[in-house]
Amino acid sequence: MRYKLGSLSTVLLVTLICFTLLYYFTFTGKEYRLKSQEDEYLLESLKFNRINALKIAKKNREALIKSSNSLNYTDFFEKVKVEAHCEHKMRIGGDGDGGKSVCNPKMVKDDCKLLSLGLHDQIEYDLHIYDVTGRKCKLIGADIDPQNATTRALYEKMNGKLFVGQIPIPLSIPSILRKSGASEVELLKIDIEGGEFIGLEPLIRDFYVCQILIEIHGFPTIHLALLKIMSKYGFRIFNVEPNPQCYFCCEYSLINEFCMTQYGVFPLAIVIPQM
Numbered sequence: 613m614r615y616k617l618g619s620l621s622t623v624l625l626v627t628l629i630c631f632t633l634l635y636y637f638t639f640t641g642k643e644y645r646l647k648s649q650e651d652e653y654l655l656e657s658l659k660f661n662r663i664n665a666l667k668i669a670k671k672n673r674e675a676l677i678k679s680s681n682s683l684n685y686t687d688f689f690e691k692v693k694v695e696a697h698c699e700h701k702m703r704i705g706g707d708g709d710g711g712k713s714v715c716n717p718k719m720v721k722d723d724c725k726l727l728s729l730g731l732h733d734q735i736e737y738d739l740h741i742y743d744v745t746g747r748k749c750k751l752i753g754a755d756i757d758p759q760n761a762t763t764r765a766l767y768e769k770m771n772g773k774l775f776v777g778q779i780p781i782p783l784s785i786p787s788i789l790r791k792s793g794a795s796e797v798e799l800l801k802i803d804i805e806g807g808e809f810i811g812l813e814p815l816i817r818d819f820y821v822c823q824i825l826i827e828i829h830g831f832p833t834i835h836l837a838l839l840k841i842m843s844k845y846g847f848r849i850f851n852v853e854p855n856p857q858c859y860f861c862c863e864y865s866l867i868n869e870f871c872m873t874q875y876g877v878f879p880l881a882i883v884i885p886q887m
């Protein structure tokens with residue numbers, strides 16, 4: 613009798629395990645199929661977008677060059693088309709002026725360096741990006757002026773490093789990296805009101821940078837000149853946002869072609885003309 617009871621409970625136990633496993637695989641299997649089907653639809657529509665973008669790329673490039681020679685900023689910003697699709701864009705550091713559009717920030721590498729140039733004691737972006745990237749990245753900030761006690765304390769708390777000086781002279785971006793022990797940059801935020809014209813190229817020429825979030829000020833020809841420099845080193849625009857408080861300013865987000873797979877970005881056509 614005892615043996616019979618024992619074998620009965622064994623049978624029951626085995627049955628229970630079988631059902632659990634069956635349920636588990638059916639359920640997760642369904643979930644997986646659903647997700648990959650959505651991904652497939654997205655991929656199909658992106659392929660379609662890319663074919664169309666390639667068809668009109670030449671026309672778009674010509675229209676952009678033509679508009680860069682006028683002083684109609686609205687028209688120029690409209691003609692800067694995105695060159696890559698980021699499905700998971702995230703607004704970092706508030707909705708208003710100073711907020712940045714970053715692509716899929718959770719996908720940063722483990723050994724990541726976040727470079728934030730131009731602070732003006734406003735570090736909403738810095739606090740937010742440090743948090744959403746999992747507090748594992750090294751934060752490096754720089755500004756022409758010393759930051760106040762609040763900013764310094766907040767940077768300290770994030771284990772961040774602060775530099776003071778005018779970029780690129782006397783404070784060059786490569787020297788900031790060397791002094792921080794960094795050899796590459798995961799996310800570069802740059803808002804240094806003019807310094808980017810000489811400062812940016814040596815950085816992206818000599819170092820590996822994944823995403824650039826840049827505010828450009830000035831005539832449309834100036835915007836185009838800087839976009840061309842970044843394009844030359846393989847950076848593709850995935851977000852364009854004119855600044856509503858400054859009619860000649862525009863915020864651009866770009867991603868290095870080498871980082872597209874890491875961030876799940878799909879390439880469209882290149883719109884920025886090469887030199």
Ligand SMILES: *[C@@H]1O[C@H](CO)[C@@H](O)[C@H](O)[C@H]1NC(C)=O
Nearest residue numbers: 683684685686687688690691
């Ligand atoms: C500037 O360009 C926009 C968009 O193309 C157009 O609607 C507007 O009329 C232009 N403004 C002037 C002053 O030409």
Ligand SMILES: *[C@@H]1O[C@H](CO)[C@@H](O)[C@H](O)[C@H]1NC(C)=O
Nearest residue numbers: 732733734759760761762763
């Ligand atoms: C530092 O600057 C920020 C932004 O202007 C301000 O909110 C904060 O109160 C300042 N802190 C000090 C100690 O002056």
